[in-house]
Amino acid sequence: MEVKSSGFESFKQVYKEVFPVIMRVAYHVTYNMDASEDICQEAFIRFFDRGLIFPSIDEAKYWLIRVTKNLSINYVKRKGREKVAVDKIKKQHLPAAKTGEETVIGNETCEMVRQAIQQIPEKLRAVLVLKEYSDLNYKEIANILNITESNVKVRVHRAKLQLEKLLTQEGVHVS
Amino acid sequence: MxxxxxxxxxxxxxxxxxxxxxxxxxxxxxxxxxxxxxxxxxxxxxxxxxARLREEEYVVQRERIWQYLEKNCVALVKERFIEKRLSFRAPVLVVAAAAIILFFSAGIYFASNTNSNTIPEIPVISSQTESEGANSIVQVRATDSAPAAQSLQDLSIEEILQLLDDRGFEVDLRLKSVEPLTVSLPKIDHPDDGMIEVFYDVDGVLIPEEKLLLAEVLYDVDGNLIPIEDMEALKEELKQKNADAEQNLSAESAETEAEEPEVEMEPITEEPEAEKPSSEEDSTAP
Structure with a gap:
């Protein structure tokens, strides 16, 4: 089924089906609900404005995920630079920004995992997020990131190892 | 093992x-x-x-963004429709305008009948004689008599044609003159043939002609327009990258594998990791 990104009906359908994935990608890369909202909105505006035609809804999804991931990484990098500047002035460590939603969640493990993911490098984080929170397989991730499948495999594993290390330090992972 | x-x-x-x-x-x-x-x-x-973001965590955002998009994207669709309607070629507009002007201020030719001056609905609009009989052609000018011109304007083209048809007239309409219609489109000085083409961007802003002459437009993977000046640099970079990749392929493959043991059992042809990141960096650039 052909998907026209500027067609109102297909746009509506794509939004309904793809929004949750896009939102998870944005959130798990940025860990900031406000930023994620802006990023998702921006991604869908671009999607609509470009007037693209996709052979299937999956292709539209890959396009949206790619744009969202890039916007999210850009946000994190910008935020990182700002944070460095702010830290220099304040000469003290600032905890990562928390949103209301995060504090509501009582689940301690969930919170610690989210904190830990924020500490791994963006390159690994993006792959991990696509694997764990976007329900994509290696092949699809390779397609979205324009890297080889084996590269995806290696990065996913490295990300997991880093995460494991961080979580063990925090005392979450018991085995 | x-x-x-x-x-x-x-x-x-x-x-x-x-x-x-x-x-x-x-x-x-x-x-x-x-x-x-x-x-x-x-x-x-x-x-x-x-740690996966749960639906209840983003339900508010989903609704809010949709409301925004619905409002703005529907508005955009409407805007584009209007823009499309307005942006046909200027000569089309001129011809269309001329055709309309013709009916109201230029002239109507019709074959006169013997009782042509007895039409009650249409005022007598010809000052010329109509006694020559059925075969003569009488030229009627609305401008010849002011009251006629006024009353003609009160009637639509269809009404006039219908009335004439009812009376058994054979009506032959001819384009008398072509005058440019003053429209609210921005004026463009065009030295050539009067074929004026105007383009608007999605915001409805007129695109200057000199910009249209840029033949080569390229987009990156995100669909962002790559500025012309970046293209040369990009080409150079690509060339360099290809050269580097070839060199690295033999030199670094041994090193990379040692540092990062790949799954031996997998029949996938491995590429050295070193040459990959640069291409991904590009895609993240805005």
């Missing part, structure tokens, strides 16, 4: 192909060390999954 961490991870991700998948399963039945590591990784996977 015990299982590599990477193999276990791939297996847990459900991406390990046969026959290795079965081999791993069999090995796990017998090797307690690997089984324990396997369980660790499975637990890690569960922990990661537990």
């Amino acid at each position: 015990c299982l590599d961490d990477q193999v276990l991870s791939t297996y847990i991700d459900g991406e390990l192909a046969e026959p290795w998948k079965t081999q791993v399963e069999e090995h796990l039945l017998h090797c307690s060390g690997c089984k324990s590591r396997y369980n660790q990784l499975v637990d890690l996977g569960k922990d990661i999954k537990s």
Whole structure:
């Protein structure tokens, strides 16, 4: 089924089906609900404005995920630079920004995992997020990131190892 | 031989192909060390999954963004429709305008009948004689008599034609003159043939003609327009990258594999990791 990104009906359908994935990608890369909202909105505006035609809804999804991931990484990098500047002035460590939603969640493990993911490098984080929170397989991730499948495999594993290390330090992972 | 961490991870991700998948399963039945590591990784996977953003966490945002998009995208669709209607070629407008002007202020030719001056609905609009009979052609000018012109304007073209038709007139309409219609479109000085083409961008802003002359437009993977000046640099960079990649291929493959043991069993042709990141960096650039 052909998907026209500027067609109102297909746009509506794509939004309904793809929004949750896009939102998870944005959130798990940025860990900031406000930023994620802006990023998702921006991604869908671009999607609509470009007037693209996709052979299937999956292709539209890959396009949206790619744009969202890039916007999210850009946000994190910008935020990182700002944070460095702010830290220099304040000469003290600032905890990562928390949103209301995060504090509501009582689940301690969930919170610690989210904190830990924020500490791994963006390159690994993006792959991990696509694997764990976007329900994509290696092949699809390779397609979205324009890297080889084996590269995806290696990065996913490295990300997991880093995460494991961080979580063990925090005392979450018991085995 | 015990299982590599990477193999276990791939297996847990459900991406390990046969026959290795079965081999791993069999090995796990017998090797307690690997089984324990396997369980660790499975637990890690569960922990990661537990942090997944839940639907109730983003339901507000989903509605809010949709409302924004619905409002703005529907508005955009409307805007584009109007823009399309307005942006046909200027000569079309001129001709269309001329045709309209013609009916109201230029002239109507029709074959006169003997009782042409007895039409009650249409005022007598000809000052010329109509006594020559059925074969003569009488030119009627609305401008010849002011009251006629006024009353003609009160009637639509269809009404006039219908009335004439009812009376048995054979009506022959001819284009008398072509005058440019003053429209609210921005004026463009065009030295050539009067074929004026105007383009608008999605915001409805007129695109200057000199910009239209830029023949080559390229987009990056995100669909962002790449400025012309960046193109040269990009081409250079690509050339350089290709050269580097060829060099690195032989030199670094041994090193990369040593640092990062790939799954030996996988029949996938491995590429050195070193040459990959640069291409990804490009895609993240705005």
